[in-house]
Amino acid sequence: MSEKSLEDIIPEVLVIGGGIAGMQAALEVAEKGFKTYLVEKTPSVGGRMAQLDKTFPTLDCAACTITPRMVETGNHPNIELLTYSEIKSIEKDGTNFKAVIKKNPRYVDVKKCAGCGACAEACVLKGKIPNEFDESKGKRSAAYVPFPQAVPLKYTIDPQRCLTVTKGKCGKSPKCKEACKAGAIDFGQKEEMLEVKVGAVIVATGYDLFDAKQKPELGYGKYDNVITGLEFERLVSSSGPTKGDILINGKKPKSVVFVQCVGSRDHTVNNEYCSRVCCMYTAKQAHLVRDKIPDAKVTICYIDIRAFGKGFEEFYERVQKEGVVYRRGLPSEIYKKDDKVVVKAEDTLAGEIYEEEADLVVLATGIMPRKDSKALSEMLGLEHTPDKFYAEKDPQDIINTNVDGVYLAGCCQGPKDIPDAVAQASGAAALAAKRIAKKK
């Protein structure tokens, strides 16, 4: 892009997605003095990292790291945070971009809401709705904040569940409205459209997880003691539904089997790529089991161990010294036996088929492109790589895209851990700022 053609550039940036990558990018652009719009689909920023308990390989508390960054994002004078909002349309407008952002109705006036939770307490559906943040292992009300540290700490009324929104009634009058002393509940709210013009766009929309039901032989969805890695994160987290106790049907598991590469490096489900984080998050979770239940037997079934990052190999060696057993080869079948499950696999190093009884099986489901990622790429004209993640401009440049002024950050470009997502986001912010600074 020539200097001349950037003369009319608008010195503002739109960041799409408020996970760790999107927040990092927005904060970096805002710190450079530019106005930034941060659009997040869900009621709070934080993304997947907010769901994690500890982070590998340092075992730092994820919430302690991300919460200050969420608060900073919410308070930064140069960031206009648009949560519970979506991109309705976005197109190139000369060298700039014109976007229409849909702000969904929360049915709560955020200026009045004090975040006290009286509405959630009073809701007739309290404790009846699966909480997505807890991977449906915990329950919430129809009036909710996804988690106590949410930013903004403003309640939302779930339009799919609330009896007033869906059926026009909730007893004689909505209990949440009666309970809200601030008068914040407003069932008359409608969606709002906001048009913005910016000089650069950073896409940071993150990832989905592989649906383990696509591998029915592993028993996920059939046996309640077969869970995913992200479900385990909520189970082991002190802010989770069991307050951090690893409990399966009310009991501490005494034998736990972790299964890696579920939906990664797997031609049978057309996912050839490595998800890059599962070897390490499984090692971390195995450590957490040994830490919380020292007499538990912990086995990890793996294909290869990819411990490529700083401190990763050392961490992999540490968990083995802690008594975690690695067995090469993935299970062919998991079946029920009384209240346990049996993992049937071939140990390809020992050359033997074995069966191991477990109280709990944790499946390391792989990182997938988001199911809705095409909607944005079609509007922006972005290309995808064959694995369906957003395409980088070339393999040596993983931030630029085929569209001038659109940059990628985090797992929307491909699986990566938090440090790599943050580094890429800082790079995207630097390139976006360089582009819009031409005007200044």
Ligand SMILES: Cc1cc2nc3c(=O)[nH]c(=O)nc-3n(C[C@H](O)[C@H](O)[C@H](O)COP(=O)(O)OP(=O)(O)OC[C@H]3O[C@@H](n4cnc5c(N)ncnc54)[C@H](O)[C@@H]3O)c2cc1C
């Ligand atoms: C079980 C598990 C454990 C893990 N443990 C670790 C660990 O210990 N250490 C580590 O380094 N990494 C770990 N990871 C990886 C880590 O989760 C990712 O590196 C990190 O979350 C990537 O952040 P992100 O911002 O790219 O994506 P996300 O966290 O997915 O955030 C994307 C955000 O964008 C929003 N969004 C999506 N689409 C749109 C849209 N169209 N419009 C507006 N908003 C949108 C989403 O709602 C979300 O808030 C783990 C992963 C898993 C699955």
